[in-house]
Amino acid sequence: MARLPRLTLxxxxxxxxxxxxxxxxxxxxxxxxxxxxxxxxxxxxRFGIALHAYVLMDNHFHLLATPSTADGLPQWMQAVGRRYVRYFNDRHGRTGTLWEGRYRSTLIQTDRYLLTCMVYIDLNPVRAGTVTDARDFPWSSHGHYVGLRQDRFLTPHPLYWALGNTPFAREAAYAELVRGGISSAVHAALTDATLRGWAVGDEDFLHSLQKTTDRRVLKARPGRPPTSRSE
Structure with missing residues (x-):
């Protein structure tokens, strides 16, 4: 089966x-x-990207970002990926590919899933057993959002700012979201959608999104496709 083009808006x-x-x-x-x-x-x-969250695991990474142009995200990932491979190979005396094919991405519904995706990203080291508390992992944006340090290259999303009227209130509210975690079903949905390239959101969001692109945004249901009917 041919790969779908990435959905990037x-x-x-x-x-x-x-x-x-x-x-x-x-x-x-x-x-x-x-x-x-x-x-x-x-x-x-350089490419007009608002980076909201990240985690760097040993053998993979996650990013949550909003591009200001339709081609900003692939340009960003290409520039980062190519330069990092040259650096890594030179520094560690290796040759050949570093990445497992192209990066995977999905577009998410902001109001319903953005903060949830941030929590998903923060909890990666906990799920992997690397740490027992997200605060103890140094290579994620969690420390920035709970007041442990400042990552100047991050752009907090307006939904994060809306968590409280003061830095302390926002940090405490976000820390509570992470402590609450996410369900296994939501975790699986976010992972599967990202790896397969389907958008994540409710029916209204997906229907509205589909109007903006000829590329399918959701996995087709099994069976024969519906026939079009004139009105």
Whole structure:
């Protein structure tokens, strides 16, 4: 089956996953993490990307970002990916591919899923057993949003600002969201949609989104496609 073209729209949040080839490590030490964060921050500004959240696991990473143009996201990912491969191969004395094919992405409904996707991203190290508390993992945006540090390249989404009237209130409210977690069903839905390229949202959102693109935004139901009827 032919791959669907990526669904990328301006001014809409996108969840991105990129994995190492054969699940091999793509971050070995602190220098690798810091170099990659520098790349995504520098190129986010270059390509008009608002980066809301991230997590850098050993063999993959997640990003949540809103591009200001339809081609900003693929340009950003291409620039970051190519430069990082050159850096990683040179530094670690290796050759060949680093990534498991192209990055995967999905467009998400802002009001219903953006904060949920941030929580999903923050909890990756906890689900993997790397840490028991998201606050203890240094390579995610969680520390920024709960007041442990400042990541200058991040752009908090208006929904985060709406969590409270003061920094302390926002940090406490967001920390509570992460402590509450997400259901296994929501986790599976976000993962599956991102890997397969389907949009995530309710029926009204998906119906409205479909009007903006010829590319299907949701997996087709099994069976014969419905025939068109004149009105």
């Amino acid at each position: 301006a001014d809409q949040p996108h969840h991105v996953i990129q994995r190492g080839n054969n699940r091999q490590p793509v971050f070995v030490d602190r220098a690798d993490h810091e170099f990659f964060l520098g790349l995504i921050g520098e190129n986010a500004a």
